Amino acid sequence: MARITAGITSSHIPALGAAIQTGTSGNDYWGPVFKGYEPIKEWIQQPGNMPDVVILVYNDHASAFDMNIIPTFAIGCAESFKSADEGWGPRPVPDVIGDPDLAWHIAQSLILDEFDMTIMNQMDVDHGCTVPLSMIFGEPDKWPCKVIPFPVNVVTYPPPSGNRCYSLGESIRAAVESYPEDLNVQVWGTGGMSHQLQGPRAGLINKDFDLAFIRDLIEDPERLRKMPHIEYLREAGSEGIELVMWLIMRGALGDKGVEELYRFYHIPASNTALGALILQPEGIGAAPPSVREQVDA
Amino acid sequence: MSDKKERIDIHEYLAEFDDIPGTRVFTAKRARQGYHLNQFAMSLMKAENRERFLADERAYLDEWQISEAAKQAVLNRDYNAMIDEGGNIYFLSKLFSTDKKSFQFAAGSMTGMTQEEYAEMMLKGGRSPQGQRSIKGGY
Ligand SMILES: [Fe+2]
Numbered sequence: 085m086a087r088i089t090a091g092i093t094s095s096h097i098p099a100l101g102a103a104i105q106t107g108t109s110g111n112d113y114w115g116p117v118f119k120g121y122e123p124i125k126e127w128i129q130q131p132g133n134m135p136d137v138v139i140l141v142y143n144d145h146a147s148a149f150d151m152n153i154i155p156t157f158a159i160g161c162a163e164s165f166k167s168a169d170e171g172w173g174p175r176p177v178p179d180v181i182g183d184p185d186l187a188w189h190i191a192q193s194l195i196l197d198e199f200d201m202t203i204m205n206q207m208d209v210d211h212g213c214t215v216p217l218s219m220i221f222g223e224p225d226k227w228p229c230k231v232i233p234f235p236v237n238v239v240t241y242p243p244p245s246g247n248r249c250y251s252l253g254e255s256i257r258a259a260v261e262s263y264p265e266d267l268n269v270q271v272w273g274t275g276g277m278s279h280q281l282q283g284p285r286a287g288l289i290n291k292d293f294d295l296a297f298i299r300d301l302i303e304d305p306e307r308l309r310k311m312p313h314i315e316y317l318r319e320a321g322s323e324g325i326e327l328v329m330w331l332i333m334r335g336a337l338g339d340k341g342v343e344e345l346y347r348f349y350h351i352p353a354s355n356t357a358l359g360a361l362i363l364q365p366e367g368i369g370a371a372p373p374s375v376r377e378q379v380d381a
Numbered sequence: 382m383s384d385k386k387e388r389i390d391i392h393e394y395l396a397e398f399d400d401i402p403g404t405r406v407f408t409a410k411r412a413r414q415g416y417h418l419n420q421f422a423m424s425l426m427k428a429e430n431r432e433r434f435l436a437d438e439r440a441y442l443d444e445w446q447i448s449e450a451a452k453q454a455v456l457n458r459d460y461n462a463m464i465d466e467g468g469n470i471y472f473l474s475k476l477f478s479t480d481k482k483s484f485q486f487a488a489g490s491m492t493g494m495t496q497e498e499y500a501e502m503m504l505k506g507g508r509s510p511q512g513q514r515s516i517k518g519g520y
Binding site: 097098099102145146147150151152168169170171172173239240241242278280281282283284285286287288289290291293312313314317318319322323351352354355357381 | 389394397398401402403404405406407408409412415416419420422423425426427428431460461464469470471472474475476477478479481483484485487488489491492493499502503504506507508509510513514515
């Protein structure tokens, strides 16, 4: 039986990809950010921690989906996915290799569970999907596991509610657990944390909001399920709404407790506050990384 | 599942967005207004279109059903004006990427600060939400 063994959150900002590409990931500005990811990189390479499949929840930033098609929840069911050209040429990273059997199984299960998914059999993946892979797996010739890209609309309003996202995560968990193959599956929730990329209010960062969000992601997800969009907009900036995607990850970890294995929080990463966590559902028992926390903000 | 569903009033939901200082939320209304502008920006995902655009921006823009104000906003790289015309930052990112500019550059350009001032503000922890949450409430 397949099972969900961990949830990871990560920023997916393109500037991180650019820092890798330009060889500036060790400089004064980016060095601390990449250092904050080191424990995640090491942890995931430990025996038992490398997933067979990552369900990677992200938002497409007007790359695969333009103004003509705006699916609220989509699932990548293709054999592979190419890196999108977002205006500066495609990020030079390996193709993302999917798991069509599991992806279709999840799609079918979710639809029966009343989540009416959009099924993508051909799709390019943008920085939202590939930057977290680079941050956590570095620069290999091919990605070390399969990835099911799971785009969520958080661009055109209204995005899905936090509650809907959380429930979707719960249904993803049930779908994975009904898959007969013995697979180690992780769910990654990407994007965030507080940031605003537009208008005179651009640059907004709200550390108190972010740290409370991380706390309740672990301790009180019920509060976050009820948080209306306007609260994200007011408190976490117009692009902070990406955090609803973290609730899909959290819902997928189940309704028992979760254990926080690692926390990284950093300001600033370009325009954003960055949060990267490793969470595991109760009862999995993987050892944490040697460093448990880096909060440098 | 049989619990009575609490419905959100769409009018109240949308009206609240106008109460956030310095922010334009990408609602259906803006998405309709900016459809052609955003699709123009999407076209810059192809290298040959980027070349053609950079070679003669005006001529390239004239191929699109975009308002004159929006065309001027693009020519001036005035991102606030583009957003006023229904542009969305993720679509418009194809334009500043074509210019080899970053999200930080584009975001900074909308604040009335210099790039240096904006970068400095971010280094110091970003813009505080204090007084930036609500126009009416002033908090
Ligand atoms: Fe994003």
